[in-house]
Amino acid sequence: MMEIIGIWMAALLTLCILSFLYKDNPFYKFAEHLFVGLSAAYWAVYYYFNILYPNLIQPLFGHGQLLLIIPLVLGIMMVMRLFPKVGWVSRWPLAFIVGSYSGYNLITYLQSNALEQVRATLVPFIQIESWKSLFTNPGVMTFLNAIAAPVVVVGVTTGVIYFFFSKEHKGVFGGFARIGVWFLMIAFGASFGYTVMARISLLIGRMYFMLHNWLHLI
């Protein structure tokens, strides 16, 4: 019974939200406010019972782990942000977070997102095996495999040239920068295509719920 009530509520609230596509209306406003209120309550309860209580309150006051006084004090300092007169106090815990997080991330980020990516770009311009496979088995996929390495190398090089602003983009240099722009545009287009796909997927998910779980039409 509870499941049926849940499905009906979800379906009706979905309709309320989608009604905004026609025009703003009280049903949409109701669903929107309900969502905001419920989310706030859900996260407040969740954070207390899953983060604050097991990680701070229980070990500090229950098991006497006094070292946790430090994060407690930093946490209280952070809340000072709510009081304009002493708001500056919150900068200290914020500085602690930013400093420790960047220190922690710096090397790992550099390794995974810079050095590894540079290494992946340092590939033979002509990959003999791919070209052999293109000649023995001609096709779209083998052709794309054969040109993959040059495309990566040319794309990265010209893309970097486009972002080099210390020299005016004229002549040969400007030509390379222009090729870089083309690569960037294609990348943005692919990214936008993926975004459209994601949004349509969400609509499909909701419509599947309405037609399958609620109306039992499919």
Next chain:
Amino acid sequence: MNIAGRLEKIDRRIIFLLTLLAVVIPLLLPIGFEIKVSEPVQKFYEAIEALPPGSKVLVSSEYDPATMPEVYPMNQALARHCFKKDLKIIGMGLWPQGIPLNQASMEQGAEEYGKEYGVDYVNLGYKAGGIVVISAVAENMPNTFPLDYAGRPIEEFEIMEGIRNFDNIDLIISLSAGDPGVRHWVMIAQGRYGKKVAGGVTAVSAPAFYPYLNAGQLQGLIGGMKGAAEYETLLGATGTASRGMDAQSIAHGLIIFLILFANFFYLLGKRRKK
């Protein structure tokens, strides 16, 4: 007013209605377009296929109900695949709302393949901290997660016997809809500990992960509902992602048509003004 002028002033609700029809009609009347498997999904599938029975797979769920249509089908198919191959799943998550979704996927797969909680799979639950949690798990898993998602001590479970850190994990899979997620697993688990990592991500974020795949930092990648449908195809099972592919194709066709149509009349109008 000419046709280009009229089209410029078209009520956007007509486009909404067309999009709705393009999604609903194929769901009601499936066409059955062929689903071709792409290389990143094939690699993901092969990464799991390569594991011998009894291997331990860490599945971290970093998504929430808002991205369920894209990531949940991957989670379901992944659980089925692992249980079919007699692999053990250790579930955890860096997003709190992903925990029950991962649990539901594992329960569903366990029911189909007769697997038992605590023996064949376990759910360690959520821990706040993102990248720091990954590092902690890498060093000492029982210390980081002393209890499972329901508050039971993990020593009770047979699957956790001998599990200390990343050395005892054969493959790490992150199903993510944002940060913390696949990126952080690559940074810590792959970058620092040299573990094999594969990912399932939403379509919006998929392009950002292709460089990792190209560099060999990711073993495989499933991107969005389309990727999930390809994975289902490889497993020979029809899930919610495969069922949505006809609607996805028709809706994409409509959008392509609208873009071309609008640009054609825009350019035509511009030429006439000259």
